[in-house]
Amino acid sequence: MRRWLSVLLILFLSLVLAACNSDSADDVTEIDFYFPVAVGGDIANLVDELVADFEEENPDIKVNANFGGSYSETMTQVMASVQGGNPPELAVLFSIDLFTLLENDVIEEMTPLFGEDYFDDYYDAFMANSQVGDQVWSIPFQRSTIVLYYNKDKFKEAGLDPEQPPENWDELVEYSKKLTTDDQWGLEIPSTGYQYWMFQALALQTEGNIMSEDGKEVYFDAPHSKEAMEYWLSLSQDHEVMPEGVIEWGTVPSDFLSGKTAMMYHTTGNLTNVKSNAEFDFGVSFLPANEQYGSPTGGGNIYLFKDIPEKNREAAIKFIEFLTKPEQVAKWSIETGYVATRESAYETEELSSYVEEFPSALVARDQLEYADSELATYQNGEVQKIFNDAIQSVLTGQSTVDEAFNDAQSKAEEVLAPFQE
Structure with missing residues (x-):
């Protein structure tokens, strides 16, 4: 009899526990x-x-x-x-x-x-x-914002002050030339994935942003936009301090960490990655100014x-x-x-x-x-693609700045037309 009572008690407790677990779940x-x-x-x-x-x-x-x-x-x-x-x-x-x-x-x-x-x-x-x-x-x-990362050891080797990064566009070219060697670039700016974002920094440093706050207009063909793109292109075409054509977003930090480039433009979101993996002394600074400092968030x-x-x-x-x-x-x-x-x-x-x-x-x-602000419009994916393609076509030599940016402006205006009041 006691054995059956024990079995019943265990069964009862099991049912209560199961119910509690069910209620808890x-x-x-x-x-x-x-x-x-x-x-x-x-x-x-x-x-x-x-x-x-x-x-x-x-x-x-x-x-x-x-x-x-x-x-x-x-x-x-x-x-x-x-x-x-x-x-x-x-x-x-x-x-x-x-x-x-x-x-x-x-x-x-x-x-x-x-x-x-x-x-x-x-x-x-x-x-x-x-x-x-x-x-x-x-x-x-x-x-994040975009910042300039630079290799202080490479600065010393090139006779540059490791505590004085370039402060303006002219100095960026000057420093990059001294840092460029047969097996090392002076500078890399990525031109895939977020090329519009890198471009925005140059436009903001020149005059202002490339879209309205309400997301209904873009200013791709504005004079300050074209000036910014001409400068970006000149870094590889005229000054030869950066690779020509496409520079992959994901490989730029690797190039910097491996010593293939002495300076890079990249997101501050990579700061801890660089800090953890750089086997050299490095610095971080504002992006060099043109008429003013500037970076998109x-x-x-x-x-x-x-x-x-x-x-x-x-x-x-x-x-x-x-x-x-x-x-x-x-x-x-x-x-x-x-x-x-x-x-x-x-x-x-x-x-x-x-x-x-x-x-x-x-x-x-x-x-x-x-x-x-970072480039944000209605139909943002389509507008971004239009502008990214325009930047790529310039950097790869398929179009002039005027051709690519005027065309991008026209296409973007068509996309944004339904949102105009």
């Missing part, structure tokens, strides 16, 4: 978080670490981190999920994807979700690609998607709050090289100590004073 809210990995380093592991820390603090929420590859590949996967009726809760996508996402009416406005003091803590240059008028539609997360923002259950929405907002705490923003900046997007992050003990030991980490932040 039902209480867990799962959210999908799409994320690109666009630069060197170990960012995927860092995201997994942040997710684990969040889940430990919030055992009732499970975050499914989906790594989509490049920004464009991630955008494709996200939009496929949205169109399939299964939108993710959150995604980090290009800040310049804003107009495309608004056009498709798939993201939720962020303005009512956070206090005014919260948004005031973000740098204005990053907020420019995050809002339309007074409406905030995304949160700056992994953001870049990188990704966090977007919250529409048409998700309320409990998922609340969990997603909680995850955004976690990711954007000053301490987390500081950690992200240190581990990746991206600019910390909140001013308060630089007041944390961790980041303030880091930049004191490694002042190069402040260059991109300080350059924000001269930064402006």
Whole structure:
């Protein structure tokens, strides 16, 4: 009899435990978080670490981190999920994807979700690609500017002061000539993937940006645009300090780290990668000026998607709050090289100590004073392709600057015509 009672008791306890586990599983809210990995380093592991820390603090929420590859590949996967009726809760996508996402009416406005003091803590240059008028539609997360990386050892070999990088276009040519040898280029500027972004820096240094703030106009054929492109072309054609034709985005950091080039234009998002792998002393500086300093901002923002259950929405907002705490923003900046997007992050003990030991980490932040928005328009993918193709055709000798940029302006105006008021 006692044996049967024991069996019944065990069975009863098993059923109770199973029920508890079932209830516990039902209480867990799962959210999908799409994320690109666009630069060197170990960012995927860092995201997994942040997710684990969040889940430990919030055992009732499970975050499914989906790594989509490049920004464009991630955008494709996200939009496929949205169109399939299964939108993710959150995604980090290009800040310049804003107009495309608004056009498709798939993201939720962020303005009512956070206090005014919260948004005031973000740098204005990053907020420019995050809002339309007074409406905030995304949160700056992994953001960047373009900076100049230079090999101090190569500077010494060429008789240049390793603590005095080039400050203007003339000095950039002068330094690059001294640094160019039979087996080494003085400078590399990538011309694939984000060539419009590299070009924007030269245009901003000359006069101004290449599009309107409302995303409805472009200025590809403006005099300052053509002047910027002529200078870029001259670096390889006239001054012979840079390879002719196409220079791949992904190989430029490798060339710099291996000593094939002495200077490079690249995203500050590669700073930690360079810091970890350079076997030489290197420096980081503002991009050299023409009439003024200038760089476009870049990188990704966090977007919250529409048409998700309320409990998922609340969990997603909680995850955004976690990711954007000053301490987390500081950690992200240190581990990746991206600019910390909140001013308060630089007041944390961790980041303030880091930049004191490694002042190069402040260059991109300080350059924000001269930064402006990355190219963002309606039908942005199509407009970008038009302009990227124009830049490529010039650099590869297929077209003159006038031919390519006038044609790009006409094609872009056709694409943007439906959005004119």
